[in-house]
Amino acid sequence: MSAVIIDGRAVAAAVREEVGARARELTESGIRPGLGVVLCGENPASQIYVRNKGKAAEELGLRVDQQTPPGDSSTADIVSVVQRMNDDDGIDGILVQLPLPSQIDPDAVLDVLRPDKDADGLHPLNMGLLAQGAKPPVVACTPAGCMEMLRRYDVPLRGSRAVVVGRSALVGRPMAMLLVNADCTVTMCHSRTVDLPAACREADILIAAIGRAGMITADYVKPGACVVDVGTSRVDGKLRGDVDRESVEPVAGWLTPVPGGVGPMTIAMLMHNTVALCAARRGAGVPASPR
Numbered sequence: 001m002s003a004v005i006i007d008g009r010a011v012a013a014a015v016r017e018e019v020g021a022r023a024r025e026l027t028e029s030g031i032r033p034g035l036g037v038v039l040c041g042e043n044p045a046s047q048i049y050v051r052n053k054g055k056a057a058e059e060l061g062l063r064v065d066q067q068t069p070p071g072d073s074s075t076a077d078i079v080s081v082v083q084r085m086n087d088d089d090g091i092d093g094i095l096v097q098l099p100l101p102s103q104i105d106p107d108a109v110l111d112v113l114r115p116d117k118d119a120d121g122l123h124p125l126n127m128g129l130l131a132q133g134a135k136p137p138v139v140a141c142t143p144a145g146c147m148e149m150l151r152r153y154d155v156p157l158r159g160s161r162a163v164v165v166g167r168s169a170l171v172g173r174p175m176a177m178l179l180v181n182a183d184c185t186v187t188m189c190h191s192r193t194v195d196l197p198a199a200c201r202e203a204d205i206l207i208a209a210i211g212r213a214g215m216i217t218a219d220y221v222k223p224g225a226c227v228v229d230v231g232t233s234r235v236d237g238k239l240r241g242d243v244d245r246e247s248v249e250p251v252a253g254w255l256t257p258v259p260g261g262v263g264p265m266t267i268a269m270l271m272h273n274t275v276a277l278c279a280a281r282r283g284a285g286v287p288a289s290p291r
Helices: 008-028 044-060 077-086 105-113 124-130 141-152 171-182 194-200 262-282
Strands: 036-039 062-067 093-096 159-167 185-189 207-208 227-231 233-235 237-242
Touching: 008 141, 008 262, 036 044, 036 077, 044 262, 062 077, 062 237, 077 093, 077 105, 093 194, 093 207, 093 237, 105 171, 124 141, 124 171, 141 171, 141 227, 141 262, 159 171, 159 194, 171 185
Parallel strands: 036 062, 036 093, 159 185, 159 207, 207 227
Antiparallel strands: 233 237
């Protein structure tokens, strides 16, 4: 047996095509969706992500307002930038690129963000709605992208056992809530989990989001399981995921590669969220979501 490789680039292209169609409808009605991006500091990975996100937005015809305050900015400085975007009616989605420099309180920044402009789904209100089982306006981009791939590849969700390795607010926690809301039985694991390989082997769906290159080997994987590799690390100049593909691919039923798996979906779902927020807030009847 060899895993079906989930092509994140192809799924992302399909999502972008759908989002582009909705963006054109809005533009033709006189409403151009706008994305505001705050990039503080000189983190190389963040700069690459933001550049790719800006390019994708422009290709879909979105207005992009990117602000790059200096790396020595204070929390108050970044809050002020976000508040200006809150007040700009031409901006529908706001993305604060994380991580922020260490002197900035990310919670204070996210708290001031308008929930109806929260392009990454990280505002406490939107996270709370997700935890309640309600459908928030938008969901954190990376977990939403993972769910989109699972659905489009017909990976069984209802009744499946899912294990999420990693408990970050950016990926692990919203990922677990999305799986619960899809009727999975979910276990959240982390660095202090006792006998992590045994816990992972129970999973029909295994989400690896721990940030350790090649940590998840075949010993962690139940035969036939769907393995979603969220991690990205640079090792000897090459991009590697949390999953040791060479050992896992012969065991798993489905597998997302790195690169070419979750990464493109994160950007596609940011575009989806921005247009959905625009449609919900001022869309003149254009549907906020394809679902």
